[in-house]
Amino acid sequence: xxxxxxxxxxxxxxxxxxxxxxxxxxxxxxxxxxxxxxxxxxxxxxxxxxxxxxxxxxxxxxxxxxxxxxxxxxxxxxxxxxxxxxxxxxxxxxxxxxxxxxxxxxxxxxxxxxxxxxxxxxxxxxxxxxxxxxxxxxxxxxxxxxxxxxxxxxxxxxxxxxxxxxxxxxxxxxxxxxxxxxxxxxxxxxxxxxxxxxxxxxxxxxxxxxxxxxxxxxxxxxxxxxx
Numbered sequence: 001x002x003x004x005x006x007x008x009x010x011x012x013x014x015x016x017x018x019x020x021x022x023x024x025x026x027x028x029x030x031x032x033x034x035x036x037x038x039x040x041x042x043x044x045x046x047x048x049x050x051x052x053x054x055x056x057x058x059x060x061x062x063x064x065x066x067x068x069x070x071x072x073x074x075x076x077x078x079x080x081x082x083x084x085x086x087x088x089x090x091x092x093x094x095x096x097x098x099x100x101x102x103x104x105x106x107x108x109x110x111x112x113x114x115x116x117x118x119x120x121x122x123x124x125x126x127x128x129x130x131x132x133x134x135x136x137x138x139x140x141x142x143x144x145x146x147x148x149x150x151x152x153x154x155x156x157x158x159x160x161x162x163x164x165x166x167x168x169x170x171x172x173x174x175x176x177x178x179x180x181x182x183x184x185x186x187x188x189x190x191x192x193x194x195x196x197x198x199x200x201x202x203x204x205x206x207x208x209x210x211x212x213x214x215x216x217x218x219x220x221x222x223x224x225x226x227x
Contacts, residue, residue: 001218003210006077006130008063008123010116011207011219012171018196022107023058025173025193026050030057030209033218041188049185052104052175055216060116060171062123064160065211066131074210077130078221081208084126085223088206091115093169095199098189103177105185106170107197116169116203119225123206124163134159 012019014031021039023029027050029036038046068077094111101108109116134142134155142155151161158164173193174185208220 001210001212003074003212003218003220005065005067005211006074006220007061007065007209007211007217008081008127009059009207009209009217010062010169010171010203010205011057011059011209011222013204016196016198018193018198019058021193021196022171022173025189026054026058028054028057028216030059030217031219033216039192041192044184044188045181049174049177049181053172055214056172057217057219058171059207059209059217060169062120062206063127064163065217066159069130069132072130074220077127078208080127080130081206081221082223084122085206085225085227087227088119088122088225089115089227090225091119091203093201093203096171096197096201098173098186098194099170100182100186101168101170103179103182104172105174105177105182105189106172108168108170109201113169117167119203119206120167120169121164124158128158131159 024036024039025046027036027038092115093109093113096107097110099106099108142161147161151166154163154166155161205222205224207222209217210220211217
């Protein structure tokens with residue numbers, strides 16, 4: 001399959017009960033590369049709540065999506081990610097919890113996330129020669145959201161504002177929602193998903209993912225963290 005963009009994600013283990021539920025909640029299985037049926041949530045409009053993040057599947061972004069630079073190819077990128085993973089140790093997060101990030105819901109670390117932050121920074125830095133610069137339209141879109149001076153520096157240097165010291169590990173579960181819908185989704189996920197979450201939560205690998213022509217992301221390959 002040809003991909004128009006690539007990204008480095010953390011993709012939760014498919015066999016975990018919480019990950020199976022969260023994948024169905026989002027409606028897209030990036031590992032299988034197929035749509036999945038939403039769980040029955042007693043009338044909650046899951047399809048609408050998850051429309052924005054669905055195409056990405058269940059993941060945490062470590063290096064944001066990018067187009068390949070001129071002269072670079074997928075094989076070289078895979079080799080670079082493999083080499084990166086071989087130098088990184090598994091990253092432990094004390095626990096995950098359901099958090100409101102502005103107007104959307106995500107799973108975020110509790111008790112500190114320094115190992116995951118360092119891993120994400122390494123992913124951004126060590127593979128950046130494979131990233132084509134964002135075009136004018138991409139830059140304008142990022143700047144329209146209102147960036148701090150530090151975020152603007154990151155955009156200029158790394159092609160994305162929310163990296164390095166502006167990074168926050170999170171697994172997105174909804175799009176931006178009105179307050180009432182946000183509260184309803186929070187209650188439902190608090191009942192069905194939160195009790196399944198493991199503690200501690202350990203990142204044992206990183207994953208190269210690709211975006212297809214329809215904008216859906218697929219798992220290409222996992223790389224164990226063996227450093």
